[in-house]
Amino acid sequence: MPGTPGLRSSSRSRGATRVDGPFSKECAIDASSSPPLAARSQPPSTVSVELAGITKRFPGVVANHDIHLSVRKGTVHALVGENGAGKSTLMKILYGMQKPDEGTIAVDGEQVAFASPADAIARGIGMVHQHFMLADYLTVLENVVLGSEKLHGIGAAARARIKEISDRYGLGVRPDALVEDLGVADRQRVEILKVLYRGARILILDEPTAVLVPQEVDALFDNLRELKAEGLSVIFISHKLGEVLSVADEITVIRRGTTVGTAVPAEITSRQLAEMMVGSELPTPETAESTVTDKPVLQVEGLTVYAAGGASLGETGTVGEAPAAGSLAGDAAGGDAKRVLDDVTFTIHAGEVMGIAGVEGNGQTELVDALIGLRHADSGTIRFLGEEITSWPTRRRRERGVGHIPEDRHRHGLLLEAPLWENRILGHVTEKPNSKGFWLDPKGAQDDTRRIVEEYDVRTPGIDVTAASLSGGNQQKLIVGREMSHKPRFLIAAHPTRGVDVGAQAAIWDQIREARREGLAVLLISADLDELIGLSDTLRVIYDGRLVADADPAAVTPEELGSAMTGAASGHLEHVEHGHGSEERTERAERGPAAPAAHTEAAPEDEAR
């Protein structure tokens, strides 16, 4: 083990990375060159959770298929995969929220069947949800005992127990603090304590680092190490590869609903892991010849959107107050009004597909919302076919020829309990064949729905069934058909093939390609890097609300894109061929913007935009 500084120190330095740069993380190197704590836990330890052959079907969709997962005692086991790969369904099964259709669950070698989370808790399984489930106006003590008053009462005994757990695992929780006053990291620790208080021996952490800043991530990892030192098992769900490599003892990758393999961090690089996650044997979505013209369709300039203040869930973000707060928060990381989109500038031409790569949550949703008119731009302009549409409402933009394949088709693209033909009207109610003036034209819409079902191969017994009864792929084909039927000039395609079977995927790619040939401008957002590279004419990388890098899809590899997605590389990404070196290069590039020897050309920022 060459120069293993022990995981704790290595991850400390990593936590510091993003703040003070040059001491860049050793983490990636550590992870690839030396087993962190895996060595310590390698002596035969028994299996605490074993999932075998788990299959879960929802009507029309298989969410999990033949999943195998085995977590040893006293280890951190990471479960990685893209969003929608089936991680959360699997964890819901383990936590008793869903019943598997097939397969077995064994806890400590004993076969179990959970009817509810209560059963799982009784078996020592605890879950820390991504969204905390705490009552703001109660104290930590009250939150912890809530629902398990029988364990240690609600008074001194409970307080003593909380103290004990807190000290034992170094959680540093104050029982009498009001949850309202706690920061995100503290709340997370309260959640962990809550689970431990109920006697959990197996902890499920769902994307625990999504809400934390690097130093807090560090502290969390310290806590996790304390936990496993005490013999507890932790299942750690994430899609951040760097973190996973630094904290996990074992990593299981899940893709398209099934487990594709388990690895030990010592024996795998982040590149290999990314390959396992994204999968490289998918049908490639190559576009044949370029159809890009020099006619700009969509011009976005300096588009900036502030996060809606405080706890509000977006949409209500008022244009008036946000900029004032934002100007103060410009550089302060913890400021209230974060810029979810920061000075975004790009142009998409007719016949051009512009792909946006990025880890989810870096501003893609906000970009789509701003373009379709669900969110108002706080500054900057959007021009469509030469007209300024920045202040246009959604309907006007749609009527003018902006098509939208939404990221979450259930929330934004369909009326699930309405028949297919009414779904065909959705979004185009003012246009033919759906309406004639003021009046709806149900017959026209129904006829056209039949045409869409036929042309886009939507598998359905008829157009009167509800959208909910179709499978995800067929729902998506209906949406694609609907949007394409109105001859859009600009199409926003957010994860157009997510949760879609391979056949439908190819069909959707074909549609996009064909429309592109006819002069459509497309903004493509996808988590599938192969899809991005294969379909796009130009590629941009979004990181923390900014377009930080661009690349030529013909020359770039998924790995290179991946490093830019973590904020490590910026500017124009150029492929450099030097055999084995490329792997090392990627590793280095991941280390942070200040990494001295990053091969990616640090082009001036304005070029990146």
Added chain:
Amino acid sequence: MKKFDKERVLLAVAGPVIALVAAVVLTSFVLIASGKNPIEPYTLMFEQAGFADVQVLIINQAGVYYLAALAVAVGFRMNLFNIGVDGQYRLAAMMTAVVGAHVSLPAALQIPFLMLVAVLTGAFWAGIAGVLKVTRGVSEVVATIMLNAIATSLIGYLTLTEVWGQPLGNNQTTGVMKESGWFPGLDMGDAGEIYGFTVIAVLAGVLYWLVLNRTRFGFDLRATGASETAAAASGVDAKRMVLTAMLISGGVAGLAGLPILLGDAHTYSLSFPTGLGFTGITIALLGRNNPVGIAFAALLVAFLDKASPALDYATPVAYDKEIAVIMQGLIVIAVVVSYEAVRVWGLRRQQRRVGAELAAAAANDNSQKEVAAR
């Protein structure tokens, strides 16, 4: 396609039928528990419904309920809970009565004019809640409940003798309306008179269906109710939709008091019926916001209302007419439970059937291919 239609009808009918059966059974339990005959009250009430004068009462009452329920239903269709129908129709009836007592136009103008006054007053009162929701995010439930209370006080003030009120014996009225504003009824001889305004109620039902199902506006409204996020993404302006729906709901609510006011009372007094708005909520729920369903529900509740008083005078054993009230309450609970259960069941069932049909089609395809391959 036919079988899915049949399925939809089956599902639509299953909910109310299950709810009604459950409510009857539960009411019978109440009767047994209080040591009474669990069947006889029903037969007594059905007997009542056989009398022509009771039938007229039921129809008149149903017309009033129908309008109140339509007002609630408009809100329900987009997930707006307008509890304020009660305050809206009372205020509207009072304003109409006052205007009707002072303005005298020819009947052909007077009646539409009075209806306009009622609609505008109701819409105004509901609009306050709508504006509050749109601009300040105030829940329409809270706002409309408060507005009900405020309406009561406001009516109390406006009907003072010093303002617009006129004392009549023990009662406080707004003065008798000009006769040109009396809505002619349908004379049924000895049985009494059916309010002419009942026809307007039926027309309102037709209009409701037409607007919701056959216009762009109606589609937007239904889409918003089905999925606010999807509607927003499709280009519906949610705020404007909330305000518009509130105004329409209030406007229809304003009409709810008119059958009685223009057909019978001809003045707004202390004895003007109250609480129609709340019954309207029950009826809209039971009728699933569907114009035909609401009509049946209105008739049913009107029947319970008008046939039950006789229970008090039944011989040899008298029953409490409050049985009908208990039953109404039980219907509401049963409706909520059974509709949700039927909805979920129906959705699952359809998903399974679609899955099965597609699988069968795929299997067919495959076997044909195999044959072709040979």
